[in-house]
Amino acid sequence: MHKETILNACVLLGLLAVPLWALQMDEPFIITLATKAVIFAIAGVGLNFALGLGGLVSLGHAAFFGIGGYAMGILASHAQGYTPVIEWPLTIEGTNSMPIIWLVAIAFSALFAFVIGALSLRTSGVYFIMITLAFGQMLYFFMISWPTYGGEDGLVIYVRNGFPGLNTLDPIQFFGICFTLLCLVLFIVSRLAQSSFGLALGGARQNEERTQAIGIVPYRLYLIAFTISGAITGLSGALFADLNRFVSPTMFSWQTSGEIMVFIILGGMGRLFGPVVGAALFILLEHLLGGLSEFWHIYLGAILLGVVLFARGGLIQLIVGREVAHD
Amino acid sequence: MTDPILDVRNISKSFGALKASDNVSLTLLPGEIHALIGPNGAGKSTLIKQVSGGLKIDAGEVWFDGADVTGLSTVARARLGLGRTFQISSLAMDYTVLQNLVLGALGHQGGIGLAAYFRPVMKDPALLAVANGALSQVGLEEFSNTRTSELSHGQRRQLEVAMALTLSPKVFLMDEPMAGLGTEGSHRLTGFLDELRHKAPILLVEHDMDAVFALADRISVLVYGKIVATGTADEIRNDPVVRTAYLGEEDAT
Numbered sequence: 001m002h003k004e005t006i007l008n009a010c011v012l013l014g015l016l017a018v019p020l021w022a023l024q025m026d027e028p029f030i031i032t033l034a035t036k037a038v039i040f041a042i043a044g045v046g047l048n049f050a051l052g053l054g055g056l057v058s059l060g061h062a063a064f065f066g067i068g069g070y071a072m073g074i075l076a077s078h079a080q081g082y083t084p085v086i087e088w089p090l091t092i093e094g095t096n097s098m099p100i101i102w103l104v105a106i107a108f109s110a111l112f113a114f115v116i117g118a119l120s121l122r123t124s125g126v127y128f129i130m131i132t133l134a135f136g137q138m139l140y141f142f143m144i145s146w147p148t149y150g151g152e153d154g155l156v157i158y159v160r161n162g163f164p165g166l167n168t169l170d171p172i173q174f175f176g177i178c179f180t181l182l183c184l185v186l187f188i189v190s191r192l193a194q195s196s197f198g199l200a201l202g203g204a205r206q207n208e209e210r211t212q213a214i215g216i217v218p219y220r221l222y223l224i225a226f227t228i229s230g231a232i233t234g235l236s237g238a239l240f241a242d243l244n245r246f247v248s249p250t251m252f253s254w255q256t257s258g259e260i261m262v263f264i265i266l267g268g269m270g271r272l273f274g275p276v277v278g279a280a281l282f283i284l285l286e287h288l289l290g291g292l293s294e295f296w297h298i299y300l301g302a303i304l305l306g307v308v309l310f311a312r313g314g315l316i317q318l319i320v321g322r323e324v325a326h327d
Numbered sequence: 328m329t330d331p332i333l334d335v336r337n338i339s340k341s342f343g344a345l346k347a348s349d350n351v352s353l354t355l356l357p358g359e360i361h362a363l364i365g366p367n368g369a370g371k372s373t374l375i376k377q378v379s380g381g382l383k384i385d386a387g388e389v390w391f392d393g394a395d396v397t398g399l400s401t402v403a404r405a406r407l408g409l410g411r412t413f414q415i416s417s418l419a420m421d422y423t424v425l426q427n428l429v430l431g432a433l434g435h436q437g438g439i440g441l442a443a444y445f446r447p448v449m450k451d452p453a454l455l456a457v458a459n460g461a462l463s464q465v466g467l468e469e470f471s472n473t474r475t476s477e478l479s480h481g482q483r484r485q486l487e488v489a490m491a492l493t494l495s496p497k498v499f500l501m502d503e504p505m506a507g508l509g510t511e512g513s514h515r516l517t518g519f520l521d522e523l524r525h526k527a528p529i530l531l532v533e534h535d536m537d538a539v540f541a542l543a544d545r546i547s548v549l550v551y552g553k554i555v556a557t558g559t560a561d562e563i564r565n566d567p568v569v570r571t572a573y574l575g576e577e578d579a580t
Contacts, residue, residue: 196439196448203430206419213379213417214434214494215405 003320008273012183015041015280019175031171032243037283038178039239042185044263044275046232049189051261052270053198054225055205056121059257060132063116063139064109064230066252068237070143071105073155073247080158098163098177101238109234110227117226121219133254140252154248161242168242178239182276185232190272192228201225233260262300266307268314277315330393331356332528333498338377338387340370340552347373349552351387355498360520360529362539365549371532372414374549375502378530379411380404392497405434410496410527414503416483420476424467424486425449427475428458431493461492465519481512488516499529505538517541540564548572 015038022030043065050056078085078094085092095101120131144152160168168174192198204211204218211218241247250256259282260275267278285303289296311318331354340348347370355361363371376382378389380401388397396404405411419427432454433439448454462468465485470478478486484504491499504520505513517538520529524542533539539546540560547557548569556566563569 191445191447194447194449195445196433196443196451196454199426199430199448200433200439203419203422203427206421207417209381209413210417210419210490211430211434212401213405213411213413214431214490215402216434216439217402 004271004273004316007316007320011273011276011280015276016179019172023172028171031175033283033287035171035175035178035243036240037280038175038182039236039243040260040263040279040282041276042178042182042236042239043233043260044267044279045182045185045189045272046229046234046236047260048264048270048275049192049232050222050226050229051264052274053193053205054201054222054229056222056226056229057129058120058132058226058229059129059254059261060116060120060134060136061230061233061260062252062254062256063136064113064233065237065240065256065260066139066143066247066249067109067112068105068234068239069241069247069251070149070155071108071234072101072161072238072241073157074149075101075104076157076161077149077155096159096161098161098168098242101161101242102235105234105238106231109237110231113230113234114223114227117223117230121222121226133257136252136254136257140249140254143249143252150248152249154246154250157241157245157247160245174243178243181235181239185235186272186276189232193272197221197224262304264314265304266314268316271314271316274314274316281315329357331390332392333378333530334390335374335378336388336390338374338389339385340373340377340382341385346552348377351549351552351554353547353554353557355528355530356544357528358524359544360524360531360542362531362533362543362546363549364533364536364539364546369549370552371549372502373552375411375500375530375532379409379500405494408494408497409500410491410494410498411500412487412491412502412504414506414532416480416487418475418483418486418490420474422475423472424462424475424478425455425458425471427486428461428489428493429454431461431490432457435494457493457495461489464492465489466515480507481509484508484512484516488519497527499523499527499531501529501531501533503532503534505533505535513538 015034019031019034047058047061050058074085075094076096079096085094116135120128120135123131149155162168163177166173166177200211200216201221204221208218237251263275263278263282266281267276268274285300286296289299307314333355335351335353338348338351351374353361363374365371373382377384380399384397388395390396391407391409396407419430429448435457436454462471465488467482467485467489470482475486488504505516508516513535520542523529531543543560545557546560546563548555548563550572555572556563556569558566
C-alpha cells in the first residue's frame with residue numbers, strides 16, 4: 001500500500017477521533033471546530049478538483065460557497081417566516097429539510113459555475129484568475145445591496161435545519177452528517193480523478209497542445225471540471241450556513257476564496273486529501289494562534305510562506321515524499 | 328494513378344511582410360513517405376501546422392481523405408485521422424509513459440462518454456491493449472511505469488512517435504522526429520519509419536539528410552516559403568536549383 005493511502009486513512013480516522021474524544025470530555029466547542037474543519041475540507045476538495053487536477057486557478061470560488069450558503073438562508077428564512085419563496089408562476093415554499101437544501105445548493109452553484117466557467121475559460125493564466133475574482137466580487141456586492149435577504153447584515157436562521165431521523169442540533173450528530181458527506185465527496189472525486197475524464201483533464205493541464213492533437217477539446221474538460229468543482233463548494237457553503245445558522249455576504253468575499261485556496265496550498269495541491277489536511281491545520285492554527293493574538297493571520301502568513309518556499313507539495317508531500325500522482 | 332490521401336492546394340500564409348508559405352501545393356499518396364526539407368526558417372513547421380490545423384491558412388485549401396478540411400479545427404482533424412508528432416516533445420510530463428499512451432488511446436476511442444466518468448481508466452483492457460501495442464512497437468516496454476519527465480531525450484522522441492501510433496491515424500505528420508537523437512537512435516527510428524509507411528503514409532519534416540534520402544519516396548524542397556523542387560531522392564540530388572539553394576555542392580554527392 002502507498003504511504004499516502006495510509007496517511008489518508010490516518011487523517012480520516014483522526015478527524016473522526018477528535019470529536020468523539022471531545023464528546024467523552026464534554027467539550028461541544030471542539031466538536032464544532034472539527035465540524036468546521038470538515039466543512040472547509042469539502043470546500044477545499046471542490047476547489048482542488050479544478051485547481052489541482054485541471055490547473056484552473058480560480059479566485060472566485062467564494063461565489064459558489066456563498067450561493068450554497070444563501071440557498072440554505074433563503075429557503076430556511078421563508079420556512080421560518082411561513083412565506084413562499086415565489087408565488088408566480090408556481091408557488092414554491094421554503095423548507096427546513098437539509099437534503100432538499102443541499103440539492104438546491106448543488107444545483108444553483110453548479111449552474112452558476114457553468115455560466116461563470118463558460119465565460120471565464122475563454123481566458124487563461126492571470127486573466128482567468130482576475131475574471132473569476134471579478135465574478136466573485138460581483139456577486140458579493142450584489143448580495144450586499146439586495147435588501148430582501150438582509151443586505152449587508154445577512155440572515156439569521158433560528159433553528160438548524162432538520163435531517164430525517166437525526167437531531168441536527170446535537171453537535172456530534174451534525175458532525176456525523178458533515179463527515180459522511182466529506183467521505184462521499186472524496187469517494188466521488190477520487191473515482192473521477194482515476195477515470196478517463198480525470199486522465200484527460202490532467203493531460204490538458206500539463207499539455208493543451210497535445211490534448212488537441214489526440215482529438216480532445218480541453219475547453220470542454222475544463223468546463224465540466226469547473227462545474228463539478230463549483231457544485232461541491234456550493235454544498236459546503238450550505239453546510240457552513242447551517243453550522244452558524246447565519247449567512248452573510250462575507251461568504252462571497254474574496255478573502256473566502258483565498259482561504260479555500262490556502263487549505264489546498266497548506267495540505268498539498270492536486271492530492272486527494274491535500275485540502276482535508278490543510279483545512280484541519282487551518283482550523284487548528286486559527287484556534288491555537290487566535291488565542292495568542294488577534295492578529296494571528298501574520299503567523300499564518302509566515303507558515304504559508306514557509307510551505308511555498310520549502311515544501312511546495314504541502315504537508316502531505318513533506319510526510320510521504322514525491323510519488324507518482326494517482327495510480 | 329491512386330488518389331492522394333492528403334492534398335495541399337495552393338496555400339499561402341504571411342506573418343506581416345514575411346511569406347511563410349507562398350502558394351504551396353503538395354500531395355501525399357498512400358504508402359509513401361514524402362519528405363519536406365529546406366533550410367532553417369523556410370516555413371516547414373509552419374506548413375505542418377497549417378495542415379494539422381494549428382495555424383489558420385490565409386489562402387488555399389487542405390483536402391484530407393477526399394474532403395475539404397480547411398475550415399476544421401485541430402481536434403476535428405485529429406479525429407479524422409491526422410496523427411501529428413511535435414518538433415519539441417509535447418507530452419504530459421507528470422504522467423507515466425503508460426498514462427501518456429492511454430491518453431492517446433482515449434483520443435482514438437473518440438473521446439469520453441458519460442459512462443467513462445466512473446471507471447478507472449488505467450484498468451480499461453481495450454485502452455491498455457492499444458497503449459501497450461504502441462509501447463512495444465517503439466521498444467519502450469521497460470519504461471512503462473517511468474515518469475515521462477525522467478525519460479532521456481531519445482526516449483521522449485520514441486514516446487512522441489508512440490503517441491501518434493495510439494491514434495491509428497490515416498496519415499502521420501512528423502515534425503523532425505529525429506531531432507536531437509544520436510546516430511544510433513536515428514538509425515533505429517529510420518528503420519522503424521520505413522516499416523511504418525505501410526500502415527499509413529508519412530509527411531516527414533526532417534533535417535537528418537541521411538534519413539531523408541534513405542526513406543523518402545518523394546522529396547519536396549522548401550525555400551523561403553516556396554517549393555522549388557519535388558521529385559525522387561535522385562532527382563533532388565541532381566537538381567541544380569536545389570544544389571545551389573540548399574544542399575551545397577559538398578553535401579550533394
